[in-house]
Amino acid sequence: MAYLLHQLLSKSASKYPNNTAVWARGQSLSYRELDERSNQLAHLLRHRGIQKGDRVGIYFPKAVESVVSMFGVLKAGGVYVPLDPQQPAQRIQYIVDNCAIKALVTTREKLQRLDPAAIGTVKFCVFTDRMNGAGTTAIGAPWEELAGFPTTSAPEGLQSTTLDLAYILYTSGSTGRPKGVMLSHQNALTFVDWCAETFQIQPEDRLSNHAPLHFDLSVFDVYNAIEAGAAVYMVPDDAMLFPASLAKFIAAQSISVWYSVPSALVHLILHGNLKAQNLDRLRVMLFAGEIFPIKYLRQLADLLPQVELYNLYGPTETNVCTYYRVDRAKLASMEKIPIGRACANTEVFAVDDRNQLIQPGQTGELYVRGPSVTCGYWGDAEKTHKMVLPNRFQPNYEEKMYCTGDLVILREDGDYDFVGRRDSQIKSRGYRIELGEIEAALLTHPSVKEVAVVAVPDDEVSNRIKAIVAPHSGSTLTAGHLQQHCAQRVPRYMIPELIEFRESLPKTTTGKLDRVLLASSR
Amino acid sequence: MMQEIKDKVREFVLDAAQRKGLDSVTDTESLTENGVIDSLAIFRLVSFLEDNFGTRIADEEIVNENFRSVDAIESFVAEKLSKKSPVHRRQ
Numbered sequence: 001m002a003y004l005l006h007q008l009l010s011k012s013a014s015k016y017p018n019n020t021a022v023w024a025r026g027q028s029l030s031y032r033e034l035d036e037r038s039n040q041l042a043h044l045l046r047h048r049g050i051q052k053g054d055r056v057g058i059y060f061p062k063a064v065e066s067v068v069s070m071f072g073v074l075k076a077g078g079v080y081v082p083l084d085p086q087q088p089a090q091r092i093q094y095i096v097d098n099c100a101i102k103a104l105v106t107t108r109e110k111l112q113r114l115d116p117a118a119i120g121t122v123k124f125c126v127f128t129d130r131m132n133g134a135g136t137t138a139i140g141a142p143w144e145e146l147a148g149f150p151t152t153s154a155p156e157g158l159q160s161t162t163l164d165l166a167y168i169l170y171t172s173g174s175t176g177r178p179k180g181v182m183l184s185h186q187n188a189l190t191f192v193d194w195c196a197e198t199f200q201i202q203p204e205d206r207l208s209n210h211a212p213l214h215f216d217l218s219v220f221d222v223y224n225a226i227e228a229g230a231a232v233y234m235v236p237d238d239a240m241l242f243p244a245s246l247a248k249f250i251a252a253q254s255i256s257v258w259y260s261v262p263s264a265l266v267h268l269i270l271h272g273n274l275k276a277q278n279l280d281r282l283r284v285m286l287f288a289g290e291i292f293p294i295k296y297l298r299q300l301a302d303l304l305p306q307v308e309l310y311n312l313y314g315p316t317e318t319n320v321c322t323y324y325r326v327d328r329a330k331l332a333s334m335e336k337i338p339i340g341r342a343c344a345n346t347e348v349f350a351v352d353d354r355n356q357l358i359q360p361g362q363t364g365e366l367y368v369r370g371p372s373v374t375c376g377y378w379g380d381a382e383k384t385h386k387m388v389l390p391n392r393f394q395p396n397y398e399e400k401m402y403c404t405g406d407l408v409i410l411r412e413d414g415d416y417d418f419v420g421r422r423d424s425q426i427k428s429r430g431y432r433i434e435l436g437e438i439e440a441a442l443l444t445h446p447s448v449k450e451v452a453v454v455a456v457p458d459d460e461v462s463n464r465i466k467a468i469v470a471p472h473s474g475s476t477l478t479a480g481h482l483q484q485h486c487a488q489r490v491p492r493y494m495i496p497e498l499i500e501f502r503e504s505l506p507k508t509t510t511g512k513l514d515r516v517l518l519a520s521s522r
Numbered sequence: 523m524m525q526e527i528k529d530k531v532r533e534f535v536l537d538a539a540q541r542k543g544l545d546s547v548t549d550t551e552s553l554t555e556n557g558v559i560d561s562l563a564i565f566r567l568v569s570f571l572e573d574n575f576g577t578r579i580a581d582e583e584i585v586n587e588n589f590r591s592v593d594a595i596e597s598f599v600a601e602k603l604s605k606k607s608p609v610h611r612r613q
Binding site: 086203237238240242243244246263264267271272273276429461479480483484485486488492493495497517 | 528529540541542543544545555557560561562565581582583584585586589
């Protein structure tokens with residue numbers, strides 16, 4: 001068994017050197033090419049001073065080089081940090097600074113968006129766009145420079161262990177700043193090994209990659225393809241937006257294993273004209289990130305009778321921790337789809353307000369223990385101690401458990417149902433969003449006196465975001481101003497779609513915002 | 523008619539752009555790359571076009587080629603409307 005993520009690639013490259021490993025934008029790499037190029041990148045990174053544990057950002061639109069970069073950084077002993085090329089420069093700069101990213105694999109165009117003064121930790125860049133006459137410099141290496149490094153064997157002498165960090169995924173933070181979830185090789189492999197066993201991924205399989213790389217769904221797409229000697233096909237930009245193009249892509253590329261948020265599948269069902277496509281190769285569809293509305297799930301099950309459907313559940317901090325295989329016979333009478341029960345090597349349990357384990361029929365907060373639980377948040381020991389606690393239910397040895405903040409009901413059959421959140425975290429199109437981060441962004445506008453951001457439930461995308469704003473008197477603030485203000489601070493999917501202005505916001509008797517009243521008036 | 527189509531499309535696009543924090547959008551700029559058209563906005567735009575021009579847009583027509591820019595949307599709508607017109611058909 002592999003104990004480091006990049007060992008998955010070495011193994012598959014020796015078994016299936018000529019199989020296609022990755023496809024994106026019409027380009028593909030075989031296992032031999034992916035292995036050799038990532039070896040070269042690892043050598044280059046080491047040559048440029050990357051040491052064990054150093055953070056390397058991956059900051060460019062998805063391409064075959066994305067996967068080369070992930071493996072190259074790991075082989076160099078580094079920790080990769082996927083940076084969403086669509087996010088505002090301010091947020092990217094914050095992340096670069098927060099985890100002291102030392103090198104970026106990027107394009108010249110993307111790098112130009114960033115303020116050099118704000119990314120002072122970056123010592124050099126590797127550019128994936130072609131040279132156009134630009135050569136090697138002290139701070140920049142063109143992709144062509146890889147050719148000068150050995151294709152064989154990654155750098156040695158790193159003494160890596162399975163507990164070393166592999167990557168950091170930044171997710172929305174309630175205090176207004178994104179937080180970096182640290183994941184080790186062991187964290188990731190616990191999930192990858194379970195998937196390999198459960199979904200029986202074969203070398204002939206073609207896995208889609210729909211999720212962005214900073215989103216943990218992509219961990220399955222990339223590493224389970226590589227583990228099996230299968231191919232990962234990155235969904236083209238136009239198919240990400242247009243359901244009819246997405247349906248054609250799935251058919252034309254003979255995708256056999258699909259994984260995405262339910263919102264993408266709802267659009268596919270409603271507007272993809274799936275019946276017009278030959279989707280015989282499709283055998284497994286996985287979805288996670290939000291609740292799949294049962295009426296659409298029934299339609300999907302009817303449209304694709306041969307496909308096994310699985311609901312996966314888990315926060316970034318644990319990757320997937322529970323799963324539910326859709327039973328078509330039960331679907332007709334079901335009111336909502338359960339999140340199911342624990343994956344192998346993981347244990348979940350729910351605890352009530354009195355700190356007692358709940359019994360069937362009761363509601364409690366879901367806790368997760370096992371080797372998939374995160375090492376914590378980068379540079380935030382306080383938050384780590386709050387969320388990743390010693391497991392008091394296991395007195396015999398020391399271990400951690402993660403409190404998800406998700407409220408669940410334990411069903412009589414042993415599956416769990418998701419019922420809601422303890423805090424103001426929401427999901428929209430599968431993205432995890434802290435309403436507090438949006439409020440903090442709005443409050444930085446000088447004309448905003450008070451603000452509350454609420455979620456408006458929606459069948460197709462889980463939630464739409466609405467801001468209720470009380471401006472300072474005399475201000476001429478418009479919704480457009482505030483949306484533009486947000487666009488410079490938070491990702492697009494966090495910009496409030498609706499903005500309502502009021503003279504003041506309702507308060508509770510203790511002077512806090514009355515969120516119950518706000519929620520009921522939306 | 524062409525101008526009317528363009529004005530209506532611009533009206534929608536500008537509003538959608540503002541929601542994404544953009545001040546202005548040119549007629550040739552890619553609406554998918556600048557993020558103005560996302561998975562929600564695309565279907566709002568389709569309903570908007572259907573309502574304003576009394577035409578029906580099929581799922582197969584909702585593709586990048588027809589929606590990539592203000593100009594592309596304008597030609598797409600104009601083409602659809604011209605096919606509806608009996609005058610055009612005789613030409």
